[in-house]
Amino acid sequence: MTISEPWVAVLDTLAHGVALLGCDDRRIRWINHSAEAILRAPRDTLAGRTTPFAPLGGDSRTDTERHATWWVRDGEPIELAYSVGEPLELASGAVVPVEFRDVTEQRHQHRRVAALARTAASTASDSSLTVVLNAMAGEVQRSHGVAGTQVVIVPPDGEELQVMGSAGFSEVSTFFDLLMASRDRGADLITYRCLRERRQFVLPGRRAQMIANPAWQPLHDYVAQLDWDDFISTPLLSRGKALGALNVYVATGHRATAGMLAFLESIAEQAALAVDYATLISKERLTARSEERERLARNLHDSVVQHVFSLGMQARGLAGIGRRLPEPYDDRVQSISDEMTDLVDKVQRDLRGVVLALQPSVAAQLGLATALERLARDVERRDGVRAELVLDPKAETELDGTELAEDVYQIVAEAVHNAVKHARPTRVRAALAIERGVLRVEVCDDGIGLASHRSGTGGFGLTSMRDRARRWSGSVEIDTEVGSGTNVRAELRLPADRRIERGDGT
Structure with a gap:
């Protein structure tokens, strides 16, 4: 297309793209330098290409910008904002001017x-x-x-x-x-x-x-x-x-x-x-559960434990009455009194274990090492079982202040409680060690073994231990034999953010 030199010079100075299109076919007749840059091709290769600037002519022309997509050959599409001018009569024929700009990023x-x-x-x-x-x-x-x-x-x-x-x-x-x-x-x-x-x-x-x-x-x-x-x-x-x-x-x-x-x-x-x-x-839900556990522990201690204690006193009083009764009632009353006293003692031990397990903040309040040491001393004083604790020095610094510390404490406490309650040991040993982002917990005793576990059954305590380990992508294994004691082994993964900080994750 022939355009006078003065017009070419003027149009080539504009920052926006300008194209002259055929009125009837929307094909490019001529473009300015800015249009070459926007459409990413020289004038001679773009001449004759159909444009997406449509519709042209008639009532469709407006001062409002419209949008179209220009598909670059072997490249990304370009989004254009354009406006259409009034048709022009040139020596070589009628054309429609279109001004456009690249708005892809916008x-x-x-x-x-x-x-x-x-x-x-x-x-x-x-x-x-x-x-x-x-x-x-x-x-x-x-x-x-x-x-x-x-x-x-x-x-x-x-x-x-x-x-x-x-x-x-x-x-x-x-x-x-x-x-x-x-x-x-x-x-x-x-x-x-x-x-x-x-x-x-x-x-x-x-x-x-x-x-x-x-x-x-x-x-x-x-x-x-x-x-x-x-x-x-x-x-x-x-x-x-x-x-x-x-x-x-x-x-x-x-x-x-x-x-x-x-x-x-x-x-x-x-x-x-x-x-x-x-x-x-x-965390709010965990806090709510923790508070509920503490409330239950207080209620058990203040109400149920006291009632059981009263039953024990009544059983002992019954024994005194039985001694003053004639035969054969004295032996029968004494037998009932002894049975009640044994049951009360067992219930009291169980309740102490439950109340202890319902204290979810013990590791957080005292630190894991101190909490476990207190657990060991309580077992020795209350149950007459020698308790040994072997704690990796890294465990305290790695675990204190984490939710994992509480779960570790509860796993150890449950394992020790099960041993004392069911296996009648003279010694129980708990060991904790950290290696390559994994915490290994082992609780072993020299008791008679856990009959419930050998028979394939398991109480709530064992289920709770396994649930706590699963929270940390871990597991709990129990080995027990008659007369050979019980060995409880748990593996738990350290919190992922701590492994990342130390570089374990890479």
């Missing part, structure tokens, strides 16, 4: 703001942490240039890092087993570095690096599910503590822009709020 930002609003609403209204984090992962995955998303958190109960939100990937449940297998082969886990250093990591070409590294072999098929290149890990920070990480797999052909990184940090802030809120709710 439109992305609008979508991100909308996503943030939706996630903030979820955080405020949904009580399920999994639902909230899955919704956040979905919002991130739907944003421009993202192939897949994971939200991983450090659970307050000390289990391994968990994927609590995911979008784009399948078989989410297998991810951490594969990740840990890669770690064991020497792979560098950026998520743990993100948590330890509490900063965002951007790794260009991460997919190619992982595929080329044999250490990542367990995860090769998993990461190959999606078409991605770069990896971004953003920490979930609340009150200076890393609660988890937002991991994003950037789609092939896209790059991490400043806008995307800022958006991910904003989503991570929302996710951290959700995790922190859920953790506070969980």
Whole structure:
């Protein structure tokens, strides 16, 4: 198309793109320099291409900007805002001028703001942490240039890092087993570095690096599910503590822009709020349960224990009456009195054990070492059993101030109580040691063994011990033989945040 030189000079100075289109076919007749930059191609290759600027002519023309998408050959789509002018008659024919600008990043930002609003609403209204984090992962995955998303958190109960939100990937449940297998082969886990250093990591070409590294072999098929290149890990920070990480797999052909990184940090802030809120709710529930346990302990001590004590006094009084009765009533009353006294003694021992178990704050108030030492001294004084405690010095510093300390104390107390109650030992020994992020607890005695466990049955106490161990991805095993004593072994994982701080997670 022929345009006079003065007009070309003027139009080429404009910052916005200008295109002259055929009135009947919307094809490009001519564009200015800015349009070449925006559409990412020179004039000669764009001449004759059909544009998305439609409709043209008639009543559709307006001063209001409209939006269209320009598909770059072998590249990312560009979002354009444009306005259409009045038709012009040139020597070579009638054309319609269109002024346009690149609003791709602006439109992305609008979508991100909308996503943030939706996630903030979820955080405020949904009580399920999994639902909230899955919704956040979905919002991130739907944003421009993202192939897949994971939200991983450090659970307050000390289990391994968990994927609590995911979008784009399948078989989410297998991810951490594969990740840990890669770690064991020497792979560098950026998520743990993100948590330890509490900063965002951007790794260009991460997919190619992982595929080329044999250490990542367990995860090769998993990461190959999606078409991605770069990896971004953003920490979930609340009150200076890393609660988890937002991991994003950037789609092939896209790059991490400043806008995307800022958006991910904003989503991570929302996710951290959700995790922190859920953790506070969980702690409130634990506090409520603790207070209820203490109330039950007080009621048992002030009411039931006193009533049982009164029954014991009545039984002993009955024995005195029996001695003044003639035969054969004196022997029968004495027998009943002796049986009642034995039952009262057993109930009192059981109640003391229950009251002791219902004191959930003992380890928190005294510290784990002091609480266990007091337990050992109480057993020696009350039951006449020699009690030995072997405590790894690391255990006190690692466990004090954690919920794990209380569960460890209750497991040891229950094991000792079972031994004293059922196995009639002369000696009981409790040992605690920490190795590679695992706490090992062993309680052994020289008694007659636990008949209930040998018969395949188990009381509430054994069930409670196993439940407490499972809270920390652990287990409880019991070996018992007639005349050979009982050995209770428990393994519990340390809280994940403490393993991360020491580097155990990498």
